[in-house]
Amino acid sequence: MTSKSAAAAARATVYGYPRQGRGRELKKAIEGYWKGRVDADALRATAAELRRTNWRQLAGAGIHEVPTGDFSYYDHVLDTSVMVGAIPARHRAAVEADALDGYFAMARGTQDVAPLEMTKWFDTNYHYLVPELGPDTVFTADSAKQVAELREALALGLTARPVLVGPVTYLLLAKPAPGVAADFDPLTLLDRLLPVYAEVLSDLRAAGAEWVQLDEPALVQDRTPAELNAATRAYRDLGTLTDRPKLLVASYFDRLGDALPVLAKAPVDGLALDFTEAAAANLDALAAVGGLPGKRLVAGVVNGRNIWVNDLTKSLATLGTLLGLADRVDVAASCSLLHVPLDATAERDIEPQILRWLAFARQKTAEVVTLAKGLAQGTGTITGELAANRAALASRANSPITRDPAVRARVGAVTDADAHRSQPYGERAAAQRAHLGLPLLPTTTIGSFPQTAELRVARADLRAGRIDTAGYEERIKAEIQEVISFQEKTGLDVLVHGEAERNDMVQYFAEQLTGYLATQHGWVQSYGTRYVRPPILAGDISRPEPMTVRWTTYAQSLTRRPVKGMLTGPVTMLAWSFVRDDQPLGDTARQVALALRDEVNDLETAGTSVIQVDEPALRETLPLRAADRPRYLAWATEAFRLTTAGVRPDTQIHTHMCYAEFGDIVQAIDDLDADVISLEAARSHMQVARELAAHGYPREAGPGVYDIHSPRVPSTDEAAALLRKGLEAIPAERLWVNPDCGLKTRGWPETRASLDNLVAAAQAVRAEL
Ligand code: GLN
Ligand code: ZN
Numbered sequence: 043m044t045s046k047s048a049a050a051a052a053r054a055t056v057y058g059y060p061r062q063g064r065g066r067e068l069k070k071a072i073e074g075y076w077k078g079r080v081d082a083d084a085l086r087a088t089a090a091e092l093r094r095t096n097w098r099q100l101a102g103a104g105i106h107e108v109p110t111g112d113f114s115y116y117d118h119v120l121d122t123s124v125m126v127g128a129i130p131a132r133h134r135a136a137v138e139a140d141a142l143d144g145y146f147a148m149a150r151g152t153q154d155v156a157p158l159e160m161t162k163w164f165d166t167n168y169h170y171l172v173p174e175l176g177p178d179t180v181f182t183a184d185s186a187k188q189v190a191e192l193r194e195a196l197a198l199g200l201t202a203r204p205v206l207v208g209p210v211t212y213l214l215l216a217k218p219a220p221g222v223a224a225d226f227d228p229l230t231l232l233d234r235l236l237p238v239y240a241e242v243l244s245d246l247r248a249a250g251a252e253w254v255q256l257d258e259p260a261l262v263q264d265r266t267p268a269e270l271n272a273a274t275r276a277y278r279d280l281g282t283l284t285d286r287p288k289l290l291v292a293s294y295f296d297r298l299g300d301a302l303p304v305l306a307k308a309p310v311d312g313l314a315l316d317f318t319e320a321a322a323a324n325l326d327a328l329a330a331v332g333g334l335p336g337k338r339l340v341a342g343v344v345n346g347r348n349i350w351v352n353d354l355t356k357s358l359a360t361l362g363t364l365l366g367l368a369d370r371v372d373v374a375a376s377c378s379l380l381h382v383p384l385d386a387t388a389e390r391d392i393e394p395q396i397l398r399w400l401a402f403a404r405q406k407t408a409e410v411v412t413l414a415k416g417l418a419q420g421t422g423t424i425t426g427e428l429a430a431n432r433a434a435l436a437s438r439a440n441s442p443i444t445r446d447p448a449v450r451a452r453v454g455a456v457t458d459a460d461a462h463r464s465q466p467y468g469e470r471a472a473a474q475r476a477h478l479g480l481p482l483l484p485t486t487t488i489g490s491f492p493q494t495a496e497l498r499v500a501r502a503d504l505r506a507g508r509i510d511t512a513g514y515e516e517r518i519k520a521e522i523q524e525v526i527s528f529q530e531k532t533g534l535d536v537l538v539h540g541e542a543e544r545n546d547m548v549q550y551f552a553e554q555l556t557g558y559l560a561t562q563h564g565w566v567q568s569y570g571t572r573y574v575r576p577p578i579l580a581g582d583i584s585r586p587e588p589m590t591v592r593w594t595t596y597a598q599s600l601t602r603r604p605v606k607g608m609l610t611g612p613v614t615m616l617a618w619s620f621v622r623d624d625q626p627l628g629d630t631a632r633q634v635a636l637a638l639r640d641e642v643n644d645l646e647t648a649g650t651s652v653i654q655v656d657e658p659a660l661r662e663t664l665p666l667r668a669a670d671r672p673r674y675l676a677w678a679t680e681a682f683r684l685t686t687a688g689v690r691p692d693t694q695i696h697t698h699m700c701y702a703e704f705g706d707i708v709q710a711i712d713d714l715d716a717d718v719i720s721l722e723a724a725r726s727h728m729q730v731a732r733e734l735a736a737h738g739y740p741r742e743a744g745p746g747v748y749d750i751h752s753p754r755v756p757s758t759d760e761a762a763a764l765l766r767k768g769l770e771a772i773p774a775e776r777l778w779v780n781p782d783c784g785l786k787t788r789g790w791p792e793t794r795a796s797l798d799n800l801v802a803a804a805q806a807v808r809a810e811l
Pocket of ligand 1: 656
């Protein structure tokens with residue numbers, strides 16, 4: 043290989059594109075289908091049109107090889123389950139009766155059958171449907187969707203590359219089906235799965251695929267020797283098939299580490315690697331194995347999951363280094379562009395000067411094309427693009443928005459003492475007991491009460507100018523009155539104002555903090571037809587004025603019982619936003635923490651004795667590789683303490699987390715030094731209470747006794763039984779009684795009944811003490 047011929051051959055590609063369309067057509071069509079307003083043919087036609095639009099746009103922008111098969115009516119992992127015939131027994135009848143309805147039944151459940159479980163796709167906010175497998179699983183190939191979509195793209199005269207979830211990742215993402223032993227390892231099914239992949243590959247080749255991409259992001263996580271061995275076997279078997287297209291094995295979200303030599307040695311034709319955050323590690327590892335002689339290297343140099351313009355000069359340097367390491371180097375975004383919004387130019391409310399710092403899917407596509415052109419034809423052919431890029435980067439680096447001297451001075455002056463409460467927990471607990479005078483097993487809720495249709499109407503009315511701010515605030519106040527009087531009647535001990543004024547727990551704060559940007563059209567798929575618009579942490583963060591104090595003190599004015607102040611914590615503010623890439627995450631977290639600290643202190647000054655700082659995202663932002671976790675946890679827990687440590691000892695700090703599986707972060711939970719933590723626990727029968735106890739967690743905790751994820755009302759006996767289970771792990775002096783999470787998605791009838799039962803359960807168990 044010569045680096046000159048590798049450069050000349052450079053091409054542009056991407057692995058996937060936003061699915062729903064400019065006008066959210068896919069979401070509308072699918073939801074219309076569910077409601078019976080759109081028929082199956084119309085839905086299929088909409089979907090096909092969206093795919094064509096995407097491909098034409100990609101090809102028109104200069105992408106040489108467009109992805110196919112990345113489209114989905116719901117989720118591409120579910121599509122993979124269909125492709126390999128892994129239909130759970132309970133869904134088989136529905137799938138046989140009607141493939142499309144059966145597909146949606148697996149995704150969403152029906153009146154009678156539960157859907158597949160949903161969980162986050164690596165460390166993104168995209169959710170996939172977890173494959174359910176067991177020793178009796180029989181795989182059968184169904185390549186229809188992949189083949190059909192490939193043919194559609196080929197019919198447009200395009201070069202197309204089908205993209206599939208790879209077999210190893212598919213099995214590593216799976217879990218034992220209901221009724222199968224919990225220790226069943228889906229990876230033991232590899233030998234049964236590979237022939238099915240072989241069949242699909244052969245079908246795709248017959249349909250005209252020169253290349254097929256197999257995504258193996260699970261290989262960027264820490265893997266055991268047995269798992270790496272499975273990868274070796276998988277790609278030896280697939281690589282030595284005679285009737286197959288060329289195989290590109292793709293990795294993204296982090297470095298390949300130990301899996302890199304495995305894939306480099308495998309008899310496949312190309313590898314795709316992430317050269318954004320993992321660039322240095324992947325470069326070193328590539329050099330260490332002597333490059334990829336005879337193979338195609340696809341270099342993901344444009345960040346596919348954040349929204350900032352690429353540093354083209356830097357990317358060209360990386361690409362230049364890579365040229366000597368493979369036969370052919372292609373340029374790509376680091377992962378599917380599914381994780382970013384469609385088009386920054388659709389944003390009308392963002393100042394043009396800031397808009398040019400942003401790159402959504404369309405802009406990223408253009409960057410990939412520019413880089414491939416620069417690589418293949420020399421940088422002399424992209425001088426205009428390079429100059430514009432340098433100007434955009436300079437404007438961002440020198441902007442007063444990204445460099446606020448007051449914020450920087452304040453962050454620079456933070457001391458270790460600022461991140462520590464003035465007294466140890468034991469002394470604080472005594473002061474809080476005296477101050478609050480709560481009973482044993484105090485009852486509370488997590489913050490939100492039902493977001494009723496009337497509240498949504500009020501917000502829509504305000505946006506549309508049908509009511510003014512004063513009118514809107516009257517409606518919110520009325521809601522707060524109702525929530526407070528309900529809680530008093532029910533007999534809860536620590537009340538909340540109900541969060542009626544919040545559209546979303548991150549957006550609400552983002553809108554009030556300087557340095558945050560909101561988008562109008564920046565929709566990103568969260569799951570199925572649910573799309574979110576993450577705000578953008580664009581500049582230095584400050585809080586011009588109090589954000590929640592008015593509502594909390596209004597609620598407190600209506601009752602003598604303590605009303606808990608309610609804030610979203612710094613880690614969650616980062617996790618559910620697009621973050622800055624021009625400074626370490628920890629620096630951004632500190633800025634957000636200091637802004638929130640002011641809010642916490644203002645709440646205390648206004649008379650709030652209990653303040654909850656929610657951190658549901660602490661666990662999900664955990665880095666994919668264990669080696670990176672201590673550093674993350676250090677800044678994350680420090681940011682939480684910086685937010686909360688400024689209060690008096692007798693002010694009680696609560697935190698809240700959901701989404702189960704806390705086992706590996708109990709130490710971090712301890713390091714938050716919150717006085718009380720509420721956690722999701724009802725479905726796991728108080729598992730987390732035992733985990734906290736095993737760790738010797740010294741502070742108060744409220745493992746949830748009411749699963750708020752369904753309208754089901756837990757009986758008093760059921761909640762009491764969970765509470766007694768909690769008492770086996772946590773002594774009565776430190777145990778709280780609360781639901782798993784906020785009630786915003788619930789209706790009022792079940793909320794009333796459930797909280798009545800929750801309070802009755804607390805009273806019953808108190809009587810036994
Ligand atoms: N306080 C928030 C609520 O009750 C917490 C939400 C969450 O943990 N996701 O809605
Ligand atoms: Zn929660």
